[in-house]
Amino acid sequence: MSPPLQALASVAALAVAAALVYLGVSHIGYVRLIGKEELAVARAESANVDLQDDVARLRDRLAVAARDRTAAQDRLSVLANQADALRSELESTETKLRQFEQKFSEREPLQPQEAIPEAGPVEPVVSQPTPSETKPAHPDVGASDTSSMNPKRAAEDVSDLIRRRVLDEFERILASVGVDAGHLFSRFAVNRAQGGPFFLPPRADQPPDNIGAGWLAGVRGLANSLPLSTPLEHFQVGSRFGPRRDPFNGRAAFHTGLDLDAAYMSPVYATAPGIVTYTGYRGDYGKVVEIDHGSGIATLYGHLHRYTVSTGQRVGAHTQIGLLGSTGRASGPHVHYEVIVNGEPRDPEKFIGLAHLAPIADK
Numbered sequence: 001m002s003p004p005l006q007a008l009a010s011v012a013a014l015a016v017a018a019a020l021v022y023l024g025v026s027h028i029g030y031v032r033l034i035g036k037e038e039l040a041v042a043r044a045e046s047a048n049v050d051l052q053d054d055v056a057r058l059r060d061r062l063a064v065a066a067r068d069r070t071a072a073q074d075r076l077s078v079l080a081n082q083a084d085a086l087r088s089e090l091e092s093t094e095t096k097l098r099q100f101e102q103k104f105s106e107r108e109p110l111q112p113q114e115a116i117p118e119a120g121p122v123e124p125v126v127s128q129p130t131p132s133e134t135k136p137a138h139p140d141v142g143a144s145d146t147s148s149m150n151p152k153r154a155a156e157d158v159s160d161l162i163r164r165r166v167l168d169e170f171e172r173i174l175a176s177v178g179v180d181a182g183h184l185f186s187r188f189a190v191n192r193a194q195g196g197p198f199f200l201p202p203r204a205d206q207p208p209d210n211i212g213a214g215w216l217a218g219v220r221g222l223a224n225s226l227p228l229s230t231p232l233e234h235f236q237v238g239s240r241f242g243p244r245r246d247p248f249n250g251r252a253a254f255h256t257g258l259d260l261d262a263a264y265m266s267p268v269y270a271t272a273p274g275i276v277t278y279t280g281y282r283g284d285y286g287k288v289v290e291i292d293h294g295s296g297i298a299t300l301y302g303h304l305h306r307y308t309v310s311t312g313q314r315v316g317a318h319t320q321i322g323l324l325g326s327t328g329r330a331s332g333p334h335v336h337y338e339v340i341v342n343g344e345p346r347d348p349e350k351f352i353g354l355a356h357l358a359p360i361a362d363k
Contacts, residue, residue, distance in 0.1 A: 071240065089165075173354055177339070177346040179297065227271035227299050227348070228355040229317065231337050232324070235260040238334050241347040247331050256345035257300070257338035264333040266324040268301055271337075276313045276321070285336065286328025289321045296343075302336035303328050 238259035239247075246253040274293035282288045285302035289309060292298045305325025309315060326333045339348045 068237070072237070169354075173350055177350050178341045178344060179295070223354070224317065225272060225293065225295075226354065227293060227297065227339055227351050229269075229271045230260070230352060231268050231271055231299075231301055231335055232260050232262050232266060233269075234266070235262045235335075237261075241345075241349065248329070257302070257336045258348040259334050259336055261332070261334045262324055264324060264326075265305055267320045268304060268322045268324055268335055270315045270317060270319045270321050271299055272297075273316045274298075274314070276309050276311055276315060279307045279309060279311050281327070284329035286330060287322070287325065291315065291321070296341055298340040300336075300338040300340060302338070303330045303334060305333075 238261040239255055241255055241258055244253060244255045245251070268289075270291055272291075272293045274291040276289060277292045277298070278288060278290040280288065282302070285300075287302075287304040287307060289301045289304065289307045290298060291300075301321060303324075303326055304322040305327065307322040309319075309321045315321060324333055324335055330336075337348055339346050339351055
């Protein structure tokens, strides 16, 4: 082969080699680029899945918030109805008092015109009441007619009526949660075994009026012995007593207490005086304090960060017993609060609802 042909072949070989090297390098770059794009696509898909999970969780939280809002609105509606009923009852009481005072003011000018002997001894004449005068056709009518002559006695009768209704409401709510109301009232000297028609005694034999004071003392003692307060000063209701969806697996469940949400490490207080019967870790409840209040009533405070009392210690109402936490099976910081009556969990909100009756009894 002539030298020119050899040179031409060498140049062609070099060109082919250069082209092959270029193609190889380009292929390697292309493969790397595709790998990076595939990795980016995989990361985007993973981020999309995570975003969808976050959206689903947010939707669940919105559903729970909507449910809690509906429950709160229902509760506010119930409280508003109760307030309206109490307001109507107080207005009716005030109307009755005004009527009694008006009747008394109309009859008072007649008193100076009663016949009074001017001179000479007069033998006292005791008039025997007829059966129709001593035994009214209806006890309530007789009592109302007699008490209308004395506004103080009329006011006391109306106060007794309000107190009686408060006491009946106490008994009704306590009975609905399994508490032996008769036993508790007897402990605090609230005697309910009374009855019979009402007759005024002679003026000289009027007994001192200490029934109201004893009644109020009994109701105050009863209110102070029951868990009527809340274990936190500031809170939001996270979950109420009764049927619900389990927050972890979504299955139907029964909630045995009242979940109260608040800031982590908030002070937790005893809701009534009693003796601490348990402090420690108890399974899904986490760190627990349990207090015996007597008469078969106990309270339990779960998911505590730590407790500040010891077993056997006697505590008063509103004594700090621990700090709020999220120990045990808890999705966040809160207190699981239970009221236990004779070994059975009862709705704590029924006890808390009794707290508004005690101030009414003091009026």
